[in-house]
Amino acid sequence: MVCDLCYVFNEAPEAPQALNTYNSIVFSLSCSVSKMSLLWVGQIQLLRPALPRRQHRRRRIPPHHFAPASAYHWPTSENAVHTKTLEERFVISGGRELSGHVHISGSKNSALAILAGTLCCYGTSVIHRVPKISDVATMLSVLRSLGATVEVSDRGVRINTDGVCSVEPCSESMLKIRAGFFVIGPLLARFGEAVVSLPGGCNIGSRPVDLKGRVHARAENGRCLVGGKFHLDYPSVGATETLMIAASMAEGVTVLSNAAQEPEVADLAEFLNASGAKIEGGGTPAVVIHGRKWLHGPEFTVIPDRIEAGTYMMAAAITHSCISMSPIFPSHLLSLITKLSAAGCEIIQKEPHYLEVSAVSHVRGVDLRGVHIRTAPFPGFPTDLQPQFMTLLSTCSGPAFVEETVFEGRMSHVKELQKLGAHIQVCENSALVCGRGHLSLHGSRVHASDLRGGASLILAGLAAEGVTVIAGASHIDRGYENLEQKLQLVGANIRREPDS
Numbered sequence: 331m332v333c334d335l336c337y338v339f340n341e342a343p344e345a346p347q348a349l350n351t352y353n354s355i356v357f358s359l360s361c362s363v364s365k366m367s368l369l370w371v372g373q374i375q376l377l378r379p380a381l382p383r384r385q386h387r388r389r390r391i392p393p394h395h396f397a398p399a400s401a402y403h404w405p406t407s408e409n410a411v412h413t414k415t416l417e418e419r420f421v422i423s424g425g426r427e428l429s430g431h432v433h434i435s436g437s438k439n440s441a442l443a444i445l446a447g448t449l450c451c452y453g454t455s456v457i458h459r460v461p462k463i464s465d466v467a468t469m470l471s472v473l474r475s476l477g478a479t480v481e482v483s484d485r486g487v488r489i490n491t492d493g494v495c496s497v498e499p500c501s502e503s504m505l506k507i508r509a510g511f512f513v514i515g516p517l518l519a520r521f522g523e524a525v526v527s528l529p530g531g532c533n534i535g536s537r538p539v540d541l542k543g544r545v546h547a548r549a550e551n552g553r554c555l556v557g558g559k560f561h562l563d564y565p566s567v568g569a570t571e572t573l574m575i576a577a578s579m580a581e582g583v584t585v586l587s588n589a590a591q592e593p594e595v596a597d598l599a600e601f602l603n604a605s606g607a608k609i610e611g612g613g614t615p616a617v618v619i620h621g622r623k624w625l626h627g628p629e630f631t632v633i634p635d636r637i638e639a640g641t642y643m644m645a646a647a648i649t650h651s652c653i654s655m656s657p658i659f660p661s662h663l664l665s666l667i668t669k670l671s672a673a674g675c676e677i678i679q680k681e682p683h684y685l686e687v688s689a690v691s692h693v694r695g696v697d698l699r700g701v702h703i704r705t706a707p708f709p710g711f712p713t714d715l716q717p718q719f720m721t722l723l724s725t726c727s728g729p730a731f732v733e734e735t736v737f738e739g740r741m742s743h744v745k746e747l748q749k750l751g752a753h754i755q756v757c758e759n760s761a762l763v764c765g766r767g768h769l770s771l772h773g774s775r776v777h778a779s780d781l782r783g784g785a786s787l788i789l790a791g792l793a794a795e796g797v798t799v800i801a802g803a804s805h806i807d808r809g810y811e812n813l814e815q816k817l818q819l820v821g822a823n824i825r826r827e828p829d830s
């Protein structure tokens with residue numbers, strides 16, 4: 331792929347680091363972390379002082395295969411995804427046994443990448459099972475800010491990007507979510523140019539593109555992107571997805587090696603293929619992408635959210651209850667299933683997409699066993715389930731180690747769990763959890779400071795005796811659809827209230 335990247339920094343950056351050479355030169359967007367690069371390719375030019383915004387707006391739109399912008403009705407606030415703006419908190423009266431069924435929503439990480447992918451598609455894309463979470467609402471704002479029309483209804487999210495004519499999405503929305511950055515691929519592929527703010531998302535580590543300022547990316551000489559060979563030093567989900575989207579519309583063939591294998595990457599590849607792309611090996615380390623001139627809007631259903639499902643599986647375990655859930659792809663959750671089974675949970679697959687998790691036999695004084703976990707890229711144990719599993723371990727019997735290898739800052743939930751009575755010692759990216767058994771946690775006031783850390787506090791609240799108040803509901807709303815309603819349906823005493 332050949333493109334120029336012009337970084338626009340607010341502050342003077344260190345020089346970008348060259349990390350790899352294949353057909354093209356690969357630079358890191360990171361100024362500090364050397365693990366890998368987000369694989370932006372080509373010549374990098376640092377622009378200082380920053381160019382005025384307007385100069386980047388609505389520049390030349392290359393002769394293109396997209397239909398001209400036509401009149402569309404913008405979605406009204408009634409059919410837009412509901413977003414909560416006031417800060418709220420959850421109040422849980424814990425220690426109850428749960429039972430019943432949980433309906434699993436569509437995958438957050440899959441939906442976000444697919445929504446960005448619709449920017450490659452001519453005509454209307456209809457996406458089903460898009461979760462009603464605030465990250466999706468933000469991503470839809472990003473698309474609207476570019477000129478896409480978006481309609482949200484019970485029949486799916488309908489997106490038409492034919493009228494997109496801006497290469498600069500709303501930076502306020504971009505700063506809220508990680509996945510906003512994914513639009514850089516399709517914008518480059520479609521317009522040869524993109525001006526995007528560096529992304530937000532969970533504050534769980536350096537996450538190398540977390541710099542202040544904006545990235546101005548340009549295809550070399552305003553030409554199309556050109557395919558090439560890329561080896562990822564680390565199988566980054568975001569880098570794999572960005573490259574896959576961009577390469578779908580690049581000229582020629584792109585080959586990725588050591589690509590991320592997460593199910594959400596495979597789902598994005600399915601979506602792009604359903605749109606007319608030709609991607610072989612999506613969801614494996616070796617991906618071959620044959621670029622197409624244009625893609626068309628397909629009808630597509632997002633996979634169920636394995637992280638949401640995993641969180642409810644642990645809700646069953648930590649409350650020594652039995653909860654069934656569907657739809658769920660058990661093959662996406664094998665590492666968690668193995669660990670929960672080793673801890674003593676019974677996991678029964680009743681139908682291909684229907685699972686029951688039970689820890690009821692442990693109710694009379696028999697605790698679940700502590701088991702060690704080490705997070706790793708898929709198919710390893712997901713980092714997005716580490717905080718929740720740590721809460722569970724604090725209610726098992728005996729000591730257990732938690733090793734976080736994906737993000738170096740994903741331990742912020744520990745001090746909040748300690749307030750609830752958990753015995754955990756942290757040493758760098760590892761934690762020793764001294765499990766003290768069922769009902770060993772007690773209610774308290776805690777604060778969620780990131781999405782999965784927040785989910786871990788919800789689990790703790792369900793297991794704790796007394797009342798737990800969890801402030802920072804907005805972090806949890808980023809990734810869990812109707813959390814309190816789903817938990818109420820299985821018998822939890824949880825409510826949401828304004829945080830005064």
Ligand SMILES: CC(=O)N[C@H]1[C@@H](OP(=O)(O)OP(=O)(O)OC[C@H]2O[C@@H](n3ccc(=O)[nH]c3=O)[C@H](O)[C@@H]2O)O[C@H](CO)[C@@H](O)[C@@H]1O
Binds near residue numbers: 366368535565736
């Ligand atoms: C929106 C979305 O899909 N988010 C998911 C995605 O995040 P995201 O795509 O940000 O995660 P990555 O796989 O890129 O990051 C994993 C690791 O690679 C490092 N890295 C990444 C890029 C880079 O250029 N240099 C570098 O060193 C990161 O600092 C981190 O330590 O995958 C993570 C890992 O499964 C999940 O926790 C997130 O929920």
Ligand SMILES: C=C(OP(=O)(O)O)C(=O)O
Binds near residue numbers: 531532
């Ligand atoms: C880290 C997460 O999300 P994001 O990458 O969107 O911040 C997550 O879903 O746990």
